[in-house]
Amino acid sequence: MPEVRYQRPVNASVEEIWAFVQDMNNWAPMMTGYQSHEVKTERESVWTLKGDVGILSRVVEMGITITEWSGPSRVSFALKGINEMVSGDGTFEILPLTENPALPEPAAEKRGFFSRLIRWFFRTLFQKKYGRLEGPSESDSPAKAELIFTWRMEAGGPTGPLVNAMLGPAIEPAAQHLAEQIAQHIEGKSRG
């Protein structure tokens, strides 16, 4: 199952991050390829996204269900394709940095030449379409918390293996993009 994890120090308190992340209405529009979303219940909604897998993009409708709401540190959700055989889940974790001063980066996966090349290819395409993927900006004040976004997506059905081969490199920049958008929004608000 293609999985990506992106962590980002945020210059805001755990409570400030939680206040934003706990309501999916706040960050759904920040998803890559966001078209619309419709809230069905407190925990359920339907998102329409334009999924981009490098060579082509397709409009995907996803049912989203919040599966865990553990404020102020964790919100998890499950995704299930309505018009495509894809499913997955995602989690936002918020950790205070004072208690985790040296949170280690996950070990870098050893990748072959083509694997690196195809990731570069997808990243380049992504940036061409959605703008530059930027990390945290230099700041005088130290980050107070860390936002960790974990995202897994898997295509089902007989053709699933093929779709998964494309999904892997495609969701990596999308996850970074979402976490960055959220962090920058919170930091802007926090400064304001």
Add this chain to the structure above:
Amino acid sequence: MIFGRKKAAWDREVDVIIAGSGGAGLTAALTAAGAGLSVDLVEKSSQVGGTTAVSGGVIWIPNNHQMASLGIEDSREDALAYMTRIADGRSSESLLSTYVDAAPRMAKAVEALSAIKFSALAKYPDYHPEFEGGRPGGRSMETGLFDTNSLGEWAPHLRRSAIFGATPMSVAEALEWGVFANPLNLPYRDLAKRFSEGLVCYGASLVGGLLKACLQKGVTPRVSTAVSELITENGGVKGAIIDGERVRARRGVVLACGGFEWNTDLCQQYLGGILTHPNSPPINHGDGLRMAMSAGADLANMNEAWWCPSVVVPGEEYDGIQLNRGEFAIRSLPHSIIVNQAGRRFVNEAHNYNDMMKPFFNFDPVGYTRPNLPAYLVMDQQYADKYLLVTSVPGMPIPTFMQTAKSLGELAEKIGVDPQGLQATVSRFNQFADQGVDEDFQRGWSFYDHCYGDPQNKPNPNLGRLEKGPFHAIEVHPGALGTKGGARVDGHARVLNTQGQAIEGLYAAGNAAAAVTGAGYPGAGATIGAAMTWGWLAGCHAARREK
């Protein structure tokens, strides 16, 4: 002073400028570079490969060097007789002879200049194999898979097809596995592995092989750069403006930058049919046509295109534009038909994509209407249970973009088709399916039709009853792989003026030139076969020209 001004008129000089990096442009570049010429290969998009890269990547080479080893006889006479019939009076004997004579030489020359090894497809028939001189296989050739790792930093610049880009299989494998008729037979895990390892197939494979050879010969494509204007002097072409630079081309300029299918104005102005859904990358706007006309070129075959019925998955985009998928499976396999708004069939659905499109444009002179537009593919659940359905295979839900209903009548209402007409058509078609003979349109008569049919379906691989609900439908749009009208060329790929004389220093190949095949489509790869042959002819002639 005068000499000084003349020298300053050029920003730089090369032997050959080539506009466009599809099969025609790359072959011209490889040939010219192989002859020791300096080449400026200019591609206006950010990716190399043009229309060729998203195609099946097959080249149609009659009387090729592999047919004998496959036990298939061919001859110059047979090939010429066949091509003459297919051209339908829209080409010249001279050009058809050139194709028959030069195409096999081109294939060998490309093999000699690159690592490409063409392989003849014994089971891929001509598009009218029963015509005099037609063959049931062997004239279409492919290149197999290509490892993009060998392109190094150029790998991301290789254009890939939205449809075939993630399914690296050779054409021979696709035929053997039964991509359309038996989609669950495909080794999806192996294909995913191939994709992850960087293998590509079809057009991207052919372009990859040509690009690699060009790079090895010192030709570095200039991507995201356009040839905007030809520079003429005394009726000849001396160079071109590239990215604002005046570049002298000592041996000539080759226009190989595709057709005009994405230029709505030109399509309305010239095409005989109504092209609404091109299948090519959205980069072909008639740049070559415009430049050729500016140099005084004569034009030919302007009303023709490489027609192809197309379907749309709403929201599916390629290069930021709605993707129009060429449709080959549904119309050829059992349990499906194409009908107009009256609910009537009007064509052999399984016939080759170029020719079967033409009845879509039939004109009713009394009503001033085109009764076969819009048209719909209609199928029953038996189809969905067995075959490839646009984006889904058996076991996956019916795609939401399909129109679905429990009964034929309900489906007809949904898509705006006359219910009684549709019911009557299906009843008649079901009789044909039972007897294995389509008395109205001969679907399943030709060996070509069978190639895309279901060999397990009896008594005819293309005919099956529509009787099991739910029933499904999708609109079929007039599409094209590209246009096939453009600058008139001779047997050296030189562009001719309206007096029939060659315009010095100007060549055209591929869809920028008038297709030598005229109105027809001889077989799989006739587009690229002709494009590469005339690209090769252009490169050869430029190499022989004096500076």
